[in-house]
Amino acid sequence: MANNPSLRLFHLSDIHFGLEDRQALAWAERCIAEEAPAAVAITGDLTMRARSREFSAACAWIRGLKVPVTVEVGNHDLPYFNLIERFCDPYRRFRAIEALVERQIELDGGLDGIAIIPLKTTARAQWRLNWSKGWVTRAALSRTLAHIDALPAGTRVLVACHHPLVEVGTRGTALTRGGQRALEALARRGVLAVLSGHVHDAFDLRHETAAGPVRMIGAGTLSKRIRSTPPSFNELTITGREVTVRVRNVQAVPTRAMQIPDVPPDALPPRTEDEPVAPVGTVPVEDPPVH
Numbered sequence: 001m002a003n004n005p006s007l008r009l010f011h012l013s014d015i016h017f018g019l020e021d022r023q024a025l026a027w028a029e030r031c032i033a034e035e036a037p038a039a040v041a042i043t044g045d046l047t048m049r050a051r052s053r054e055f056s057a058a059c060a061w062i063r064g065l066k067v068p069v070t071v072e073v074g075n076h077d078l079p080y081f082n083l084i085e086r087f088c089d090p091y092r093r094f095r096a097i098e099a100l101v102e103r104q105i106e107l108d109g110g111l112d113g114i115a116i117i118p119l120k121t122t123a124r125a126q127w128r129l130n131w132s133k134g135w136v137t138r139a140a141l142s143r144t145l146a147h148i149d150a151l152p153a154g155t156r157v158l159v160a161c162h163h164p165l166v167e168v169g170t171r172g173t174a175l176t177r178g179g180q181r182a183l184e185a186l187a188r189r190g191v192l193a194v195l196s197g198h199v200h201d202a203f204d205l206r207h208e209t210a211a212g213p214v215r216m217i218g219a220g221t222l223s224k225r226i227r228s229t230p231p232s233f234n235e236l237t238i239t240g241r242e243v244t245v246r247v248r249n250v251q252a253v254p255t256r257a258m259q260i261p262d263v264p265p266d267a268l269p270p271r272t273e274d275e276p277v278a279p280v281g282t283v284p285v286e287d288p289p290v291h
Helices: 022-035 052-063 083-088 092-100 138-149 179-188
Strands: 007-012 039-042 069-071 105-107 114-118 156-160 193-196 203-209 212-218 232-239 242-249
Touching: 007 022, 022 232, 039 105, 052 092, 069 092, 114 138, 138 156, 138 179, 179 203, 179 212, 212 242
Parallel strands: 007 039, 039 069, 114 156, 156 193, 193 212
Antiparallel strands: 007 232, 105 114, 203 212, 232 242
């Protein structure tokens, strides 16, 4: 094991500046400062409505972290109200942290290195009414696979994206188009796991594909828009090809009690019996605000 020491990463998602949980965010910032993980992966939805003031707060917070950071773009990070900007320059407000957006990170993890590779799942527009859903285009998948294929042989790969790469939700709801094709391609390349967010509850699932299983690890939220768990982030410890997940939260709820057993159709609190709920069952009585 001397050649393959453990390496620790923090996986954050859905901070939603504009509706962030300031207590939870300050706690997460302290954890990062005091524990110095090898890197932080933020899998999208930095903001609530992609407003300039929300991006300013998000970028200032991220620049204050003293560790390598990669940031994925979430559906809430594309302009909602300015359609010209959404179609012509959707990432303009990211420019303060432009070098971190969809950034590939390569870490020295011993004999075989570790890489975090981005996969874009957001779109400016789609051929369906709900543009908040995910879409893995062939071009986006090709870019990700090219980055993986260019890595030295034996590199252990984590893929980071915003939307869980499942095509259909628990109630038959369409989720991420192109997700199954992406999972199969990633299974062929033996990735350690796919990191995502979007649904505001943590999960750790194995998804079967024609090319073999793929592990999907989802992080919760650090915002006030909770679904069925208190605010949290994931701590990932990688030893060899083993990835251990710990769901960190202010209330110190055990990891298994914080994880949902399936991917729900969205981040709204579960209101029907067929929707997955974490054992801790922190479901708000009223739906959290969206503005």
